[in-house]
Amino acid sequence: MFLALPLAALPSAQQSPPVQPPAQQPPAQPPQAQPPAQPPSGQQQPPIIRRGINYVRVDAIVADRSGKPVLDLTQDDFTVAEDGRPQKIESFAVVKIDEVAQAEGGPMRAIRSDYDEEREAARPEVRMFVILLDDYHVRRGSDQAVRKPLIEFIQNQLAPADMVAIMYPLTPVSDIRFSRDRDSLISAIDKFEGRKFIYEPRNSFEERYAYYPAATVERIRNQITMDALKGAAVRMGGLREGRKSIILVSEGFTSMLPAQLSDPIAAMPGYGNPYRGNAGAPPPTDTQRMMADSDLYTDMRQVFDTLNRQNTSIYAVDPRGLGVFEYNINEGVGLQEDANALRANLDTLRVLASNTDGRAIVNRNDLASGMKQIIRDASGYYLLGYTSSQAPTDGKFHEIKVSVKRKGLDVRARKGYWAFTTEDVARAEAPSKPSVPTAVATALNALAAPSRGRPARLWTGVARGDNGATRVTFVWEPMPAIPGEPQGDAPARVVVTATAPDGRALFRGPVPAGPAGGSASFDAPPGQVQLRFVVEGANGEVIDSSVEELTAPDFSKTTLSIGTPRVYLARNAREMQALMANADAAPTADREFSRTERLLVRVEAYAAGETPALTARLLNRGGQAMADLPLHRADAGPGAIDLPLSSFAAGEYLIEINAKTSSGSAQQMVAFRVGR
Template identity: 35%
Template structure:
């Protein structure tokens, strides 16, 4: 059974940073989807194809002329053709041990390395027989199926993206499999604070679990797309997605399929219960696999079937064609791949989602930004990454506290006033120390952290307190020492005179995390300059075009009774619609600090 793709995808939040300071070397979050590829104005579609003969062996001697592709029934011309082979064997002994997360990412980028993720859906796996059989199948799988160079990660719903660990250690994987549990129908103790808050109604807990599972799978797909362009494979082990309403079930399924196809990820599914008396097969498990070029497994002897996951990754054909239909409607378009040689089975995704007009415009924006200075391009990245279906924005910044330590602030702004969403955030250091773990209130969350890189994981909660989306980014906490330095500029929005007076004279300022403003708004930017020479520093503010060209200087005034703090006021009625930056610079001799604040002026 194939579910009809819905047009709407599950809502997610793209966590963008309102202020991008070169001083803080802010690292932008990984993109949720790979950008579409364009060739000569047409959408270049790529399809991975596995071809298997009647004996179950991979066919590797085909040519471009052996393939035929149709899109929505219309014949297409195969322009790009490549046989990709990866045996899983290591070319040298030094490639084998994974020494660090950075080493794992470098290995994942290699064409001769295969990447696999096993997603254990513990919320939808029974505690007894299903979990026992699932562990048994996975133990044999991780111990015997993979080659020495293959990278494998084991995750569940609550695995943070920055905790996903790729390894080649089969004993380590086997031990991790041994610890897997099934929690279908098990609610005590709760796995998370979100789940605990929904304990009053068991139906709410089941819906929460289904939503968390869906969001987690999408996050893993996006993460794989960010670390590797080539083919990836996910084994999704589950009995079913759970108690989602029918419409939401379809929307989530379409969102997951869209992400998998966009990020070149094949999904295989395994029902650990094996064959059922009623012969029922989960439509979700079947569609996830068939629509992404994978297979669904429901067998009392799954071991030989699971080995086909690795086998099919050993050799596949990468085909590319420039669609003659050139769709730009954001909708699903069917692909049919046919091989002229008789007696073979063809495995390929059934279609793709064409880029929407907004995605095309964002891509053009990204290409145009490539010719600007690197610091300007980095500053513009939140504008390029904006998605129209995002319900809110996240901001992270830092300033110096009274004791000289860095005070980090996380703020959240909903796109619409009536959006009932909330955000929880977790900030951790490179050594695993947790510096903040809780809700982000309307007045922002502030905490102390030492200089260095923080991992910021945010979870979007919908109006019912359910987890709708997760995303992880990084933030570099500066060292506010004796050298000239600057706080992260706080961007605020004034829609009338009363708000303007409050923002320019108030003792504290709540950041506005969004990037888009009406031309009737007035922007206010507040920041502080620190360091031994801060009192004698020359501080300026100017308006830049999206190319980094200076357009005009901006009025700058000290904030009353707050030494070293400044405010910039800027009416957007003075500019036309488009993307801009506010450049803030402080200098004293050769000592300099600079920050760039991006924004978009709408009509």
Template identity: 35%
Template sequence: MRALGRRPRFPAPLAALLAICVIAGTGVSGRQDPRQEPKPQPEPQQPIPVFRAGTALVRVDVTATVRGDEPVTDLTSDDFEVTEDDVPQIVQTSQFVRIDGERKSDLNEPLEIRSKDHAILEAARDDVRLFAIFLDDYHIDKKPDVTLPLREALTKFVSQFRSNDLIVMMDPLTTLYDLKYTRSKPDLINRIRTFEGRRGEVFPVKSPIEEAQMSQRNWQELRAGVTLSALTALATQMGGLREGRKSILFVSQGPPVRPGSPNDQRLKEALEAANRGNVTIHVLDPRPLGTVAFGGDNVLRQIAGDTGGRAILNTNNPSDQLTAVIADASAYYLVGYTPTRSANDGKFHRIEVKVKRRGVKVTARRGYWAATEKEMTAAAEAAATPVNVGLTTALASLSQSTTNTRAVGIWTGVSRGDGERTRLTFTWEANPAVTGDKPARLEIQPADEAGKPTLDAQVIAGAPGEIPMMARFDLPAGRHRIRFTSLSSAGDIIDRWIQNMTVPAHSTEPIVLSTPRFLRARNMIELRAIEANPAAVPTAATRFRPSDRVLLEIECEAPGLTPAIKVELLNAKGDLLRPLDAPPLADGKLRMTLAVSSLAPSTYVLKITATAGDHAAEQWAAFRIAP
């Protein structure tokens, strides 16, 4: 459950990547304000309501089942009874959500997760069930009667995931940077088969954090703090990925938490993060039946109870309940109400959900943390702050290029095409950060929403040779799919993937600026060759060294007008560093030297503006100077 108006806390660059379909650089033409440019939205499998009638609206996801854990699918708002702090509330909205783990759209796209950015985009889909398995090895015994049944149970659990499910596995020392969402069940099962608990064991030391723990008397309490902090970070990260239910399976015998201790506060922070992010935490104590007191560990029961999860404790056969964990993420209700309280007090508010129909078992979280007035004011101010789409898109494009894990880096240019079409231009070069087979050619083919080719494929090289180094396609405005296939020198397929692109409409705009092109030379010979070639091939790189020679090239089409071009150098915040001396257009093209040797190592953004009378167009391009 989430109280709306509370902003999920995750890095701004991450949020930007969720909202932007990147075509290298971004352009705004005519009189339209770039901040008002509409963004295409993906069509969801089943609409998940986001209640925005007021900032105090609260949403809670509810599992309703009958005997045998079969979901009840025909409840309405009138069937639910909700109380907050024992005060009855009026249920305003409810919707049943069913997700079966199978792909409902984009059926021709490969399901394999290719990068962190791809995982983020996939996690935002409405037809994806999102799971995390937290293996708390700090608080699991290294005993055969614990380890072997646990491996078997988790293997069966993972084997039930479907093709579209997205799963991440972590332990207390896994950082958010190292989280790897995957759909590969073999990879998950291989990790499960080697898992062992480390409860009470000091050696081997696995990290500097553990080395520091050894010098402290309370190292066991410190390890409990590491576990709870990692659980908080995971819940916060998952909560920021999308609306809707997310599920964590917390495998542990229970971290020790003394009332009033620092770990007691960390436990509260973990529960608060889960409640704010609509994350359900199920707990699994792997100890066999009879080895713990009746009811199991109190901390584990609190984690499950306060987040609406299942407490799988004191059992020799957890498989049935683990199957129910997947079922809970597959069928649930989203129930929304406006609290009768008027103040945003920042306190925990206890809720209880019941169903009027007899024989229905209801599972929901026990409450939520309300926002404070200060947080609500800050959220309102942030929402009212205009977003600079050009700057944000340029930085997102730069981020994707620097985290690219494919064997090729691709530059995509957008300009006016023939007739009413828009031209996409592609070049590529090998990614030096990727080892393995080196690509020699790249095949590019546009396709429609169903994956059917709309134009003939073009094959381009990454270096001068017998075939062209640039591919050009004139496409109608709208959403397209571009299929890329990297090939070896022998013609073998190295990689194949599909990228969705939204092609802008340029045919009616009075001024059109093409995507900025970087022309890079590593020595004077290459520089002279570029200067002598009016059709030089742009580089796909956006990371330059001070020793590089870099030229900026941009085309401007403005029939019947004589636009003035202004080029400004900005920092990553969008602050102006200095205007650059831009030469006048020559035959609709501008080419100028970018003095990267005078720039300190950092991230920079170029803002290019063309104006003629009341008409204007902008382009943005980000680049990075390496040490």
């Protein structure tokens, strides 16, 4: 292929500086004049971790002519050159995994927490693997064929200390969890189901583009899988320094669909496509294919760059084994076009593997032997590091050549790296951003509380009541229906029970639904209040329940305090006028709005002997001020903020409300999201 030639040179690992220094200093390396110590298994010394803008790390796999690993070399046996110029090796380590000693050492510690994961990943004898089950690029049927080799790999090839995570293209990076529980890993593999060329949406994210053209959806799927590869590499790179492996189960990326599958609406196969099943459809031109390949390989280069920075290799496994056809016979794709597509898709797997120092396990029915090679590569290698004498900041590719002085040995190492640009260096060396203030983080946490799957939104606020009591207001709203998801019973009312710490009932009663939910208020003594909410359907059946612990402030004794800000939603000018005229209107429990809407925020501040001065600011999610907000107040009444959202970009924001008197100040924050 035209673009495969220049991209065969791979980007590799130039390291970015860490955000924070390591918590512990690793043990020092032995002097260069001495051979590396070979400690007993389980006591292997971790490599020195050095980082910097110009520090380059490369791992080298050395084997003899029979393919047997050679692990008795010293630092003096290696030479490293960058763009033909010799480099000084500054760090050197031999990584060798003794599986027999691990098996004899008894059971390994289970991974039950983030702390366990980080501690175990830092051990040099632990190998790390991510198995990416690329359901977007695996056909139905091929998924069944690959399950057995993967399960045998889990059962027979892994050492007791090995850590494995299984993910899909849409798995969030935060959900990538490593495990030693072989049964759970096998169970996850058993559930693998390919969806190649099947565009029926399975979640709200896929619903966003399900009705795009099939060619567009295929490009989106390519990008999602590539982002998953990058995310997995970054996740593993944050856990350890040494070599890491991603096992990509995929049939390869499709740069261009044939006319027979290029449906105008992906979720409606064949609709509006005159070439569906027609073997006489015109094939794509060379120019069209070249442009599509160019876009695909440009995206793949970003994958190479990220994985090599994180010292992570891709082992691409084609589940079809010895593939003969790319498309099914009933799809009507011509033999020549089918052969070209099969070759192009397999080339994407080969390029991914070769440019990350991995292997492409393709065109073979015996996948087990290829899986064994993955283990061999991760079981013995050399980890070398040097500071580039050229210190490039040109953003260009720089070739690395690793060689050994001993004759008759084969060396596999990364071919090079893409240097940082001047802008990259400036960003990396810039001081870290200040941490988010605690008040901002607390407000955003309330915004991030999960609501999916719940039948109603709830909000609770406090204000000054009568005779020293605290007025507690409760509001609930039914959750809107989500298209494409099954709908449960509609909520008809919420039963609220408020109790004091001594078990005394403060309030109990149903809050029926009004035009947009319901609200209720009651007075409670200052102190702890437990609120229990039971959402019921029209026939009294319990749909949902929750408990909230509330601290009712003593507004009569504090020098200065602010009640809970109340947010009201208006969709037009008439609704806004009605809200401003009605001081008893119920606030909204929602905190996600669209740019066509308008907010009214009311807030009360209390102080003894004087009227507090109120001000308000708009903040971004980092806590930085964006603008001062006009706050209108009549005499000593509540302050009001009129906030149109038409000029807001999609994102999360906060309203900071400050009250001030001669004796002190107080603050409240309200977080909300724009983008619906």
